[in-house]
Amino acid sequence: MFEDITKAYFRIRKHIKHLPLYYSNNFSERLGGDVYFKLENLQRTGSFKIRGALNCILKHEDKCRNGVIAASAGNHAQGVAFSAKSMGIRAVIVMPEFTPMVKVNSTKGHGAEVILYGESFEDAYKHAVEISEKEGLFFVHPFDDTDVIAGQGSVAYEVLNENPDIDQIVVPVGGGGLVSGVAEYVKGFDSSIKVIGVQASEAAGMVSSLSEGRVVSLSTSSTFAEGIAVKKVGELTLKHCQNCVDELVTVTESEIALGVLEFMERSKLVVEGAGAAPLAAVLAEKIDVKNKTTVLVVSGGNIDVTTINRVINRGMTATGRFMTVSIILRDVPGALTSLSTVISGLQANIHEIVHVRNDMETPVGLSKVNISLETRGYEHIDHIMETLSGIYEVKRLV
Structure with a gap:
């Protein structure tokens, strides 16, 4: 080879x-x-997918007069669509329904007809084979x-x-x-x-x-x-x-x-x-x-x-630079401000706060805060958890 x-x-x-x-x-x-x-x-x-698609279509140009078809989660689709457009032939692409829109739109941008079908590549593949046989389109396999x-x-x-x-x-x-x-x-x-x-x-x-x-x-x-x-x-x-x-x-x-x-x-x-x-x-x-x-x-x-x-x-999160914790606070004015002050002293950056005041599992007179923090590593996370646990009821979520 x-x-x-x-x-x-x-x-x-x-x-x-x-x-x-x-x-x-x-x-x-x-x-x-x-x-x-x-x-x-x-x-x-x-x-890289354009390479295989191009080679297959250019080598079998005589079989592609009615057009080409492929099944793909995205990259092979764009390779086939680009190749077909370069040769002035029709391209039909069957993509799984979960395919990211950036790949769907890019494929359409190369002039292909896109059909969203099935939950997996295998579903899309079977459907593409059926269309290929029915309409006489040259099938370009994504890998085999x-x-x-x-x-x-x-x-x-x-x-x-x-x-x-x-x-x-x-x-x-x-x-x-x-x-x-x-x-x-x-x-x-x-x-x-x-x-x-x-x-x-x-x-x-x-x-x-x-x-x-x-x-x-x-x-x-x-x-x-x-x-x-x-x-x-x-x-x-x-x-x-x-x-x-x-x-x-x-x-x-x-x-x-x-x-x-x-x-x-x-x-x-x-x-x-x-x-x-x-x-x-x-x-x-x-x-x-x-x-x-x-x-x-x-x-x-x-x-x-x-x-x-x-x-x-x-x-x-995987490198200890992000964490989310759930904290129980007294439902009184200034409680959230005090928590923010504590976190500021720990040199953590608040990314997001969700204040949950109507949680059925939280006792009356208390409220729950889910707070996401940018951190500096696992040792910093351990220090934050140790400090917060000494003041509040805390549960780490992420």
Whole structure:
């Protein structure tokens, strides 16, 4: 497949952005190794997915006269829509109903007809196949297709032709198309370079499939990193991972949220949950980068604005920089002012106060206050809880 990936790169290169490796001084110094980012979040359509879609459609242009169809949670949808628009053909995209509006609107912006259907990618996929057969549209699979995999592998072509002296490359894994293409090219280029995949622990279909030696269908895939929220990996991608991927690790929702937050704060980059998974694994010390040259593939940046706020709060909570407590106060004038004074003395910043005066569980003459605070770490949180507990009835909520 090494040659197929090379051909794919030259087939699609005039349609995509070539994004040089970005050396992160901040994370390199902090982690004790050379850390590079492959910033596919800055790619056209906001993710790597355009590569596989383009390669598949351009290679099979004669089969696409009636148009193309795809099922996707968002990034593949935009890749197919962009490719179809570039070729002047019809594109129909079936997306799960939970898909963030930023991805729905972006897909429509590329001229595609969008159908929202089902609660999961699998529901959307089945519906798309039905429409494909009924209307004679060319179906572009998001990951389990040789030409799509070859297109995604062009990421590795660019990385290694820019810097062949790397020790390992870390890739987010959903259905497995990206890691399959990257791994096939890397191992064909230099088998000593490690390929490490990262999955969300709530959607670890490839981990389960590798463990059992067959494609396993998960009952749920409930991760906010919707770009890798796939219940069932591909037959092809499983074989590629069995043959070429050195290691697979998982990261929790809080670890992914911290990764998104760290990209924003440290590198000034907007990255979606799937794209932040490799950094999340490194920060959680699940992948060793010390004294090594590591490339993290930042697969996409299409994160909904409403999701960003929740992710930031979760990331801050995970690092002890945010907490929410419930405090019982006497229901008298000045009680809330006194509480604010105590918190000010503890050098915590009040983020939000909700004063609950009609709670049926709170005795008459008392009131409940739920208060969210910005803090400076876990020791600061412990100090705040100890001080408040000496004055009020306190319960930590977050």
